[in-house]
Amino acid sequence: MLDTQESPLSRIITTALPAHGHVSPLLAIAADLAARGHEVVFLGGSRFAETVERAGVRFAALPAEIDWDDRDLDAAFPGRAELAPGPERIAFDVRHVFLDPVPHQYRALLALLAEFPADAVITDAFIQGMLPLALARPRAERPALIGIGITPSMLPSVDTAPFGLALPPLAGEEGRIRNRSLQEEVDRRAEPLQRYAEKVFAEAGVRLPEGPRGLAQVTVPDAYLQLTVPGFEYPRSDAPASYRMIGALPGNVGEEQPLPAWWDEVTGERPVVVVTQGTLANDDLDQLVAPTVRALADRDVLVVAATARPDGPEALTGLLGGRLPENVRATGYVPFDRLLPHTDVLVSNGGYGGVQTALRYGVPLVVAGASEDKPEVAARVQWAGVGLDLRTGRPEPETVGRAVDQVLAEGRFRERARTLGAEFAAYRPFDTIAELVESL
Template identity: 80%
Template sequence: MPALGHTGPLLAISADLAARGHEVVFLGGARFAGAAARAGARFVALPAEADFDDRDLDASFPGRSELPPGPERIAFDVRRVFLDPVPHQYRALLALLAEFPAEAVIADAFLQGALALALGRPRAERPALIGVGVTPSMLPSADTAPFGLGLPPMPGEEGRARNRALQEELDRRGEPLQRYAEKVFAEAGVQLPEGPRGRAVVAVPDVFVQLTVPGFEYPRSDAPASYRLIGALPGAVGGERPLPSWWGEVTGERQVVVVTQGTLANTDLGELIAPTVAALAERDVLVVAATGRPDGPQLLAGLLGGRLPDNVRAVDYVPFERLLPHTDALVSNGGYGGVQTALRYGVPVVVAGVSEDKPEVAARVQWSGAGLDLRTGRPAPEAVGWAVDQVLGEGRFRERARALGAEYAEYRPFDTIAGLVESLT
């Protein structure tokens, strides 16, 4: 999918495979051509009908901004962002494979043109398909509530009964979207299998790898054998840009709290970054506000009356792989990659996010014991301050985050994917 949070992991996988000597072609959004080249892959752009700029989804998809966050916008996104491009993605894949007879296709789970490839061709007539889960697992299960509700597992038969009732209700309400999905895939010349589309996304590929560990993903006793948790990908160290002049402060005596709204939901810094800065302005901590946009520091100062508190360092970009080893707590709106990067370094997390997959990430943070879910996308400063005090002051959060960090360290996801490529082909 031509969005940074989806493209980044696939580029990292491409770079690793290219470094191992494989010939790699990257099919993706036009703005990532340079990044693909740096990864050592030949780049092919998705057709215009399947490409968009995730930095401004509302401009890419007219009418989206008129819908409030919630069921209506989710339904709009499912139709326009994820389903409408499927026939164009599928045709682009077929055209690419006609001139580049690949032995394996590795696809982000949300690029469902790859799903059409597996459904439309017998295994003997197509490359091996490896699906990659770059968001919390969407696989329906008797053991979990349906994806999107942000509900952690409930044990026993009571929990299973709850899950069945919720899935039945979701299936009923989602019937129009299911019929729409079937129509889109039929236009591509393939038939979707019976049952929830979330299961097909995982069960149809020859192997589906979920980029996480068991400690951060709900157990599913009924998962297909092809479904594997393989750990989180390590990020780039970020040595291509000079470190800020204040970098020495992060290795000082004060505790460090990092706050970010990620790379997608950072249009309004008043949602989380500003409340966090306001909440911690008088605390004896160093606050690093990673705004994710070039004008972010100026916008943040404007939201706070024209100047930043003395203990705040605001930046557009900061190399998280270098910052998080010196961080005591992360305040995040729930980006899957960013939260898992923090946990890899044993950093407890406070999450406040309601868009995209963020409620599911937030629920997993609290379920895992590594942090707190504020269950809102726009918390009051008092709520953020209380939560930060809890994760800094109660050792159980740091202890659990460190245990998860040790679990992540046991996995070698690049080796696993390379091994799958070689064994499946």
């Protein structure tokens, strides 16, 4: 038997966009593989270097040209701030956040492989600069490439509406006709972006396969692992064999968070409602956190406002006229894996990881999200029966209050969330990934 203390099982590169919500799942995978005896290097944004190293993983920085700070995307990408959330901003992000870095990402990977000849590369699916590795070389001449789906699946299908429309499946032939018509329209509108993508990949020396980019993200890697369960993802009868759902990962790695002084209150008799805007779209707490606090100020509930920013409690207090309601506890960061077992409802703007973490603990949701992939997450929450989709990113307090009351009062949401929690518990994503790495 191989002595893993003297010789690593495999050499593995993991990589993610330099954004907290992308780094967290890939770092969790890297840390688990390192603990199993593999030699792992994490290629990522420089601001995460200490977190990566605390997790017991070697760090390598992305090139400076693409090492932006996700805490201020508008500063990193001039012109973005002028675009309202919606189609125009999405098109901007596709061009400049996801596509422009492709040649730089690919060159960084090749440079790292030259001094660290890895057996496998495990990548956040949004690092599209890893795709040329498989497009340029036959399998025998390169590492195995494994894509990780950290957002709702964008895989096109005859059974689903195009990603971005936030439409749940429609059964039968009627649904397929609808989906086909919508896909044709989306493809027509996306033609300029498709040509742009082809140009960018040509600069990396490869030809992008025919079809939507969402298809290439799944079919080009040797394996594509979606971090969810079938109960929270639309069925696709035409999904390729490389596409697998493997469950959700546990919380953040390398980021120990102390418990707040009021922690004992979350185990009290009052229902606990947690509200958060996640780690990306949290610059304006008046979108969801403040309206939720206003809505629940007179309710017999404990409201935990998890702002996910160090100045969050102060900023929220300012929005509320300088004083928090008696039943509100505001915090910058809180260990969600310890808070959610005591939570009765999570009010969220639809971060994929946070929503699924709630479901792992059987917590029903109220979701209000308008940016990035959040409308798609919210649509899945309602489709799965685990909560309500408010279909806006900036709800009125009365709307939030009614939704929270409904979720608390109607046991069907909690029951369905617990059923989904049991489904998540049946999966062993770390074991699945490790077994796949070893088989490839």
